[in-house]
Amino acid sequence: MRERSGNPPGRRPLRRALVAVVGTLALAATATAVTGPSANATVPPPPSGWTQVFADDFDGAAGSGVNTANWQYATGTGYPGGPANWGTGEIETMTSSTSNVSLDGGGNLRITPRRDAAGNWTSGRIETKRTDFEPPAGGKLRVESRIQVPNVTGAAAKGYWPAFWMLGGPYRGNYWNWPGVGEIDILENTQGLNTVWSTMHCGTSPGGPCNETSGIGGSTACPGATCQAAFHTYRMEWDRSTAVEEIRFYVDGNNFHTVRANQVDATTWANATNHGYFIILNVAMGGGFPDAFGGGPDAGTQPGHSMLVDYVQVLSSGGGGTTPPPSGGGRDAYAAVEAESYDAQSGTMTEGTSDSGGGRNLGALANGDWVQYKGVDFGSTPATQFKARVASGAPAGVSGLVEVRLDSRTSMPVGSFAVGSTGGWQSWRTIPANIGAVTGTHDVYLTFSSGQPADFVNVNWFSFGR
Structure with a gap:
């Protein structure tokens, strides 16, 4: 204003x-x-x-x-x-x-x-x-x-x-x-x-x-x-x-x-x-x-x-849709899910990324923020792994958890990993984590928790593996 x-x-x-x-x-x-x-x-x-x-x-x-x-x-x-x-x-x-x-x-x-x-x-x-x-x-x-x-x-x-x-x-x-x-x-x-x-x-x-x-x-x-x-x-x-x-x-x-x-x-x-x-x-x-x-x-x-x-x-x-309407599902758990393609969110933003492949990343993620991805299909053979492309320019002592939850952002996480500074908000790393076995089709929630109020991570994409 x-x-x-x-x-x-x-x-x-x-x-x-x-x-x-x-x-x-x-x-x-x-x-x-x-x-x-x-x-x-x-x-x-x-x-x-x-x-x-x-x-x-x-x-x-x-x-x-x-x-x-x-x-x-x-x-x-x-x-x-x-x-x-x-x-x-x-x-x-x-x-x-x-x-x-x-x-x-x-x-x-x-x-x-x-x-x-x-x-x-x-x-x-x-x-x-x-x-x-x-x-x-x-x-x-x-x-x-x-x-x-x-x-x-x-x-x-x-x-x-x-x-x-x-x-x-x-x-x-x-x-x-x-x-x-x-x-x-x-x-x-x-x-x-x-x-x-x-x-x-x-x-x-x-x-x-x-x-x-x-x-x-x-x-x-x-x-x-x-x-x-x-x-x-x-x-x-x-x-x-x-x-x-x-x-x-x-x-x-x-x-x-x-x-x-x-x-x-x-x-x-x-x-x-x-x-x-x-x-x-x-x-x-x-x-x-x-x-x-x-x-x-x-x-x-x-x-x-x-x-x-x-x-x-x-x-x-x-256009190609950098502010897409909700997808309503149909996502493949084993292909890269672009973080900015969420169906709902709280507390996040998107920005241009310098990571390989260009496009956008999800940014300014801090304690209490979350994103939803509807209709992620894991198939009948259980997924047991999760990986995400992340970057962080958080100051020393600031870190947090990236958590994976199914069907509700308040359900128990099926997996999570900790992340602190990677050397910059566009310094990207792929971080893996184990998850509990998942089959079928679910709404996936990524939730972010930290003991500090400051932003602690950006996410470019994520996927699951067996």
């Missing part, structure tokens, strides 16, 4: 340069927004040629929290060990309280800033557990949401900063590699203005090839009803099928901003895009972006105005 000027934050930035372009980039769009809250609206079906890889329609009882299989709460005033105030200068404390983040019972998520009697602000920030959203090679990725930003304007809106955005997967657990790992802001709004800003962040800060901390941004007015008065659909399409890779931004189907790979050098683009992303929804109060438009919050700012989110959906189209 942002960052404060001159700092190495981890969110989106202050858009000094955007102040001058708000008016010139506004479009006279013709699409009509749907006014009023949605009444149990459903996620729209994928268009022809697209496959759904993630969706949440936020249906549920009023006052309940989000689905924690899909989302995790980011709480406090920054990531542990990361920049203060989320790297942006915002002043609220993020919480997991349903007073700040809850379902409204009508098919919407509510993120609501609140101020207590002492003048302290709280709000909410949720992030997808998945960090692997990227287009397949030669294909496209679409990330969209139908949102009504807080319906407050004028002096009462001073300091409001709602956003729908994405951060490069390698940011999770590092928190100091922004903006090099990339940030894609699909929707930012501030001060109750009838404007949507969309921005890509990359390169180095301050300055650099991507003009940080402002980034490569564009803006437009919400078509029809204002951003505050109605729901609008905000979308990003990341396209690897074109001669020059590009990221396009839309509101209600109108493409108002495009960022192309040839706008920056090849290394900057690769560092920002050769990995997956995770999705973030939040409402900040104060910080660099509101400061560029008059500051706040102040005594006149009204708390309690919610950002409403009808749904979030991720679609994939074409």
Whole structure:
């Protein structure tokens, strides 16, 4: 989402340069927004040629929290060990309280800033557990949401900063590699203005090839009803099928901003895009972006105005599939299973690998993380061996177990092996282990356990043997 000027934050930035372009980039769009809250609206079906890889329609009882299989709460005033105030200068404390983040019972998520009697602000920030959203090679990725930003304007809106955005997967657990790992802001709004800003962040800060901390941004007015008065659909399409890779931004189907790979050098683009992303929804109060438009919050700012989110959906189209839909099974236990081809996961990310054969590897694996591979066929002759291609750049004293479980991630392991540093996160070794005899077809879970919280292993592929 942002960052404060001159700092190495981890969110989106202050858009000094955007102040001058708000008016010139506004479009006279013709699409009509749907006014009023949605009444149990459903996620729209994928268009022809697209496959759904993630969706949440936020249906549920009023006052309940989000689905924690899909989302995790980011709480406090920054990531542990990361920049203060989320790297942006915002002043609220993020919480997991349903007073700040809850379902409204009508098919919407509510993120609501609140101020207590002492003048302290709280709000909410949720992030997808998945960090692997990227287009397949030669294909496209679409990330969209139908949102009504807080319906407050004028002096009462001073300091409001709602956003729908994405951060490069390698940011999770590092928190100091922004903006090099990339940030894609699909929707930012501030001060109750009838404007949507969309921005890509990359390169180095301050300055650099991507003009940080402002980034490569564009803006437009919400078509029809204002951003505050109605729901609008905000979308990003990341396209690897074109001669020059590009990221396009839309509101209600109108493409108002495009960022192309040839706008920056090849290394900057690769560092920002050769990995997956995770999705973030939040409402900040104060910080660099509101400061560029008059500051706040102040005594006149009204708390309690919610950002409403009808749904979030991720679609994939074409290509070879680096963000594959679940396979549903049919895997051969005795052929190499690519680690990034999982059917479900928690806490992981994917990245480009320098290992033999190239492709992707599963990374940032730490205590409590897991991945699932459905329908692995062991046949009628028992498998008794397991091997995995692993790498680790963990510091001295940090190690853990890679465990193999069948049909449930909480079942007893049928085998495991220990791994510590191999000399680097791309220094690959094949490590064997014995397992209890396995026949038939099973869902295989790899689980990761460690006595330390730090990442301890990457996995490129695994297979079984007799």
